[in-house]
Amino acid sequence: MKPAPFEYHAPETIADAVGLLAQHGDDAKPLAGGQSLVPLLSLRLTRFDHLVDLNKIGALSGISRDNGHVVIGAMTRHRAVELDPSIATSVPMLAAAMPWIGHFQIRNRGTIGGSIAHADPAAELPAVAAALDAELEITSKSGVRRVAAADFFQGTFMTAIDTGELLTAARFPVWGKGSGFAFTEFARRSGDFAIAGVGVGLEATGGKITRAAIAFMGMGPVPVRATDAEKALLGVSIASLDAAAVARVAVGATDPTGDVHASAANRTKIATHLAEQALTRAASNAAANA
Amino acid sequence: MSEVTVHMSVNGTARRGRVEPRKTLADFLREDCVATSVHLACEHGVCGACTVIVDGVASRSCLMFAVQADGASITTAEGLANPDGSLGIVQDAFRQCHGLQCGFCTPGFVVSVTAFLQENADPSLEEIREGIAGNLCRCTGYQGIIKAVQHAAATMAGTPTAMTTSTEGN
Ligand SMILES: Cc1cc2nc3c(=O)[nH]c(=O)nc-3n(C[C@H](O)[C@H](O)[C@H](O)COP(=O)(O)OP(=O)(O)OC[C@H]3O[C@@H](n4cnc5c(N)ncnc54)[C@H](O)[C@@H]3O)c2cc1C
Numbered sequence: 266m267k268p269a270p271f272e273y274h275a276p277e278t279i280a281d282a283v284g285l286l287a288q289h290g291d292d293a294k295p296l297a298g299g300q301s302l303v304p305l306l307s308l309r310l311t312r313f314d315h316l317v318d319l320n321k322i323g324a325l326s327g328i329s330r331d332n333g334h335v336v337i338g339a340m341t342r343h344r345a346v347e348l349d350p351s352i353a354t355s356v357p358m359l360a361a362a363m364p365w366i367g368h369f370q371i372r373n374r375g376t377i378g379g380s381i382a383h384a385d386p387a388a389e390l391p392a393v394a395a396a397l398d399a400e401l402e403i404t405s406k407s408g409v410r411r412v413a414a415a416d417f418f419q420g421t422f423m424t425a426i427d428t429g430e431l432l433t434a435a436r437f438p439v440w441g442k443g444s445g446f447a448f449t450e451f452a453r454r455s456g457d458f459a460i461a462g463v464g465v466g467l468e469a470t471g472g473k474i475t476r477a478a479i480a481f482m483g484m485g486p487v488p489v490r491a492t493d494a495e496k497a498l499l500g501v502s503i504a505s506l507d508a509a510a511v512a513r514v515a516v517g518a519t520d521p522t523g524d525v526h527a528s529a530a531n532r533t534k535i536a537t538h539l540a541e542q543a544l545t546r547a548a549s550n551a552a553a554n555a
Numbered sequence: 556m557s558e559v560t561v562h563m564s565v566n567g568t569a570r571r572g573r574v575e576p577r578k579t580l581a582d583f584l585r586e587d588c589v590a591t592s593v594h595l596a597c598e599h600g601v602c603g604a605c606t607v608i609v610d611g612v613a614s615r616s617c618l619m620f621a622v623q624a625d626g627a628s629i630t631t632a633e634g635l636a637n638p639d640g641s642l643g644i645v646q647d648a649f650r651q652c653h654g655l656q657c658g659f660c661t662p663g664f665v666v667s668v669t670a671f672l673q674e675n676a677d678p679s680l681e682e683i684r685e686g687i688a689g690n691l692c693r694c695t696g697y698q699g700i701i702k703a704v705q706h707a708a709a710t711m712a713g714t715p716t717a718m719t720t721s722t723e724g725n
């Protein structure tokens with residue numbers, strides 16, 4: 266099918282874009298990489314009178330460092346982040362997650378901001394943002410605000426972005442020495458949205474875990490942090506980590522639903538196994554980084 | 556809604572058209588630029604049949620609007636042939652290695668494989684499998700396609716022996 270008619274706007278500045286979004290309210294939608302929005306338009310699952318194309322706004326693309334964070338502009342393509350060697354050392358969990366997103370042709374167009382704003386429960390980047398306590402920078406005519414990932418993802422495809430607002434950047438904290446990360450997932454075919462996935466970050470000082478982050482995707486309407494398991498990990502010797510036991514505790518934080526792809530029980534089993542793998546890999550990466 | 560004028564270079568030929576903003580790049584290429592190698596199956600990004608190269612980047616033409624490609628340089632499967640009209644390296648490899656049966660998926664494959672080999676001239680079997688994962692084929696079972704990618708890579712490197720390389724053992 267073809268999309269319903271719309272009026273096309275291609276502003277060149279953030280100010281013009283938020284001006285258009287303010288002017289047209291709920292009748293307008295930002296168009297980023299189009300890899301999720303255009304299918305929805307073409308299937309007539311949604312329609313808007315105005316599309317505000319962000320692709321001409323140069324200021325929305327790019328990767329920079331600011332105050333212990335890597336700041337990624339909303340229109341930075343997935344592929345640019347995947348191929349940027351600095352991301353592999355500064356935000357390794359993000360680098361590990363990138364190749365799991367769709368196919369290279371999708372990553373060529375898809376954007377960091379689009380994935381986070383779209384908030385698909387089975388998407389990688391919301392889980393990474395949740396695991397790392399990323400901050401999301403939201404801009405409107407009245408200014409810029411920052412929202413913590415924990416408050417940003419509010420439900421399936423629902424975020425803290427209000428009408429008239431634009432996600433302008435994502436800020437990922439850079440962890441210190443002794444940190445190690447892993448990201449893994451399970452999908453039936455390469456490039457499909459995953460049945461379940463998990464990101465793990467561990468930081469150790471003198472062999473003892475001082476910081477832990479575990480987030481699941483596909484295991485609920487929003488990314489799920491395994492806070493009990495994270496707390497239980499503090500002070501534990503990284504060399505004698507019982508990954509299987511921690512994984513079982515971690516998955517207890519989730520409450521998945523079954524669908525045509527996998528039952529809830531099957532998802533839980535898969536997620537437990539993935540968490541064990543990711544904990545083991547993150548621990549060995551942390552030890553290697555000591 | 557009002558139409559807008561777009562200009563683009565399609566396989567080296569300057570094209571101009573009046574389009575509704577909702578017209579996809581795929582439809583513009585097929586209907587206004589005689590680039591009917593651009594095949595449409597799913598029209599929502601999954602199958603890869605509509606893949607074209609936009610300013611050097613392999614993209615789904617069903618997920619872009621023609622207005623977004625205003626001023627861009629587009630290459631479709633037609634543009635991968637040699638100037639004399641004979642098959643280009645990737646196209647020829649698909650023919651040599653039985654990389655197609657009905658041929659519906661083939662234009663998307665040859666475009667994707669061309670872009671893939673530009674970034675990775677000497678891919679492993681594993682990398683080839685990953686590289687073609689964004690294109691679906693309902694006929695071949697992919698073995699001939701994998702051979703075609705190996706053959707094209709070898710031809711580009713000047714050692715066209717891969718045609719007989721086994722894809723077993725993975
Ligand atoms: C075949 C296929 C496979 C895929 N597989 C995966 C996968 O495995 N994992 C995955 O995570 N994704 C996958 N995707 C989706 C892909 O990653 C999308 O690129 C991404 O979800 C949306 O990014 P986009 O830039 O294309 O956004 P768009 O599609 O342009 O926009 C998506 C939504 O976000 C809104 N939006 C975009 N940018 C902003 C902004 N800056 N501020 C406010 N709102 C904004 C739009 O209005 C729209 O509602 C797949 C897509 C396809 C077609």
Ligand code: FES
Pocket residue numbers: 594595596597598599600601602603604605606615616617618
């Ligand atoms: S028609 Fe574009 S990906 Fe299927």
Ligand code: FES
Pocket residue numbers: 654655656657658659660661691692693694695
């Ligand atoms: S050859 Fe028929 S779909 Fe691939």
